[in-house]
Amino acid sequence: MRILLDLARSSIEISSLDQFLDQAAVHVARAVEVHHTKIMRYRREHADLLLIAGRGWKKGVVGAATFPTDLRSPPGRAFRTAEPVILHDLGDAPDFVISPTLKEHDIVSLANVPILVDGAAWGVLEADSTSLRDFSSDTMQFMMTAATIVGSSIKHRAESSGETATIAAELARAQTRGVLLREMQHRVKNNFQLILSAISIQQRRHPIPDVARALNHVASRINAMSLAHDQLATREDSQVVDVANYLRLLCMSIQQQTDNIAIELDADDIELTIERAVSLGLIVNELIANSIKHAFDxxxxxVEVKLTSGVGYGDARLIVSDNGRGIQNPRPTDSRGGGSGLKLVEALARHVGGLLDQESSSSGTATSVVFPIVG
Structure with missing residues (x-):
């Protein structure tokens, strides 16, 4: 309680947000009795978590280290689901990919709590231990309370710094378009958090491998949709997504969940409406997942993803190809051989007005979708 009071006092007395967050990391380390703590902020333009404040890390880590936001990343899961994530033994956490930063610092146990601003995740507060640690319910209550104080301070500083007035002026010029867009994004983000949180709960309740794989597949599709909404921008007559940047972030997110598989992207600059961009992202997500599951030993x-504009008269072409073993004796249930996976891709291709084509040989499989840029 005394440390929480110190933290609350710091939020009022320290004017610089960076200095306050540094002090918050120290307060959390004192209370939880660990040598390493960190505060990570979500960066929409990179779809990652940047370590912006912390204690106990080697020189150059704070301000530079980043962490994925997918569900196999401990802070990523806390951010996406807006729920605490506790790992008592990182050596026995098969559902997670542990960051090299943690390995370099000999971290073996950790606890994450989301930092919420107006109910939406802003970032993550994490406590890291170099000895096996069973974080108690009291410890987690403290961390969630500390994260609430940090979130409230972030919101208050944004309002008092004049950002609210600047935003209000922008909204007035946009004749409330920005208000509606921000409100929509905020509600959509909260909904994605609720859905991913529900999936995470079901994964814990049903640890059966087949069920876990199915839930992970669903979560990856939802993550693809969430990334698209993060990249949503407004124009005079529509809300659009920078598809090249969206696909870059999507490929990075998938890459961070795989071993020994390189995902390469070459994309021209194209803008699409949110509905069509989501469909395109789901196509890429599905095809890469199929290659990872079936193509390689x-x-x-x-896996190469290529998006080319200027194909034909106002069309674009998306190609997802791999250098795997090709489709061998496809079965009806095989997603690379005409099962539910390819049927979903076909439906998504139709949604963007595109034509789907797939070629496969012993040197790999390539799937292409040619679709109109305007639609």
Whole structure:
């Protein structure tokens, strides 16, 4: 309680947000009795979590280290689901990919709590231990309360710094378009958090491998939609997504969840409406997932994603190809052989007004979708 009071006092007395967050990391380390703590802020333009404040890290880590936001990343899961994530033993956490930063600092146990601003995740507060640690319910209550104080301070500083007035002026010029867009994004983000949180709960309740794989597949599709909404921008007559940047973030997110598989992207600059961009992202997500699941052995391989504009008269072409073993004796239930996976891709291609084509041989499989840029 005394440390929470110190933290609340710091939020009032320290004018610089950076200095306050540094002090908050120290207060949390004192209370939880660990040598390493960190505060991570979500960066929409990179779809990652940047370590912006912390204690105990080697020189150059704070301000530079980043962490994925997918569900296999401990802070990523806390951010996406807006729920605490506790790992008592990182050596026995098969559902998670542990960051090299943690390995470099010999971290073996951790606890994450989301930092919320107006109910939406702003970032993550994490406590890291170099000895096996069973974080108690009291410890987690403290961390959630500390995260609430940090979130309230972030909101208050944004309002008092004049950002609210600046935003209000922009909204007035946009004749309330910005208000509606921000409100929509905020509500959509909260909804994605609720859905991913529900999936996470079901994964814990049903640890059966087949069920876990199915839930992970659903979560990856939802994550693809969430990333698209993060990249939503407004124009005079529509809300659009920078597809090249969206696909870059999507490929990065998938890459961070795989081993021995390189995902390469070459994309022209194209803007699409949110509905069509989501469909395109889901196509890429599905095809890459199919390649990862079916195309490679333990030695891994390469998946290439290429988006080309100026094809024909106002069309674009998306190609997802791999250098795997090709489709071998496809079965009806095989997603690379005409099962539910390819049927979903076909439906999504139709949604963007595109034509789907797939070629496969012993040197790999390539799937292409040619679609109109305006639609």
């Amino acid at each position: 333990e030695n891994g391989g390469r």
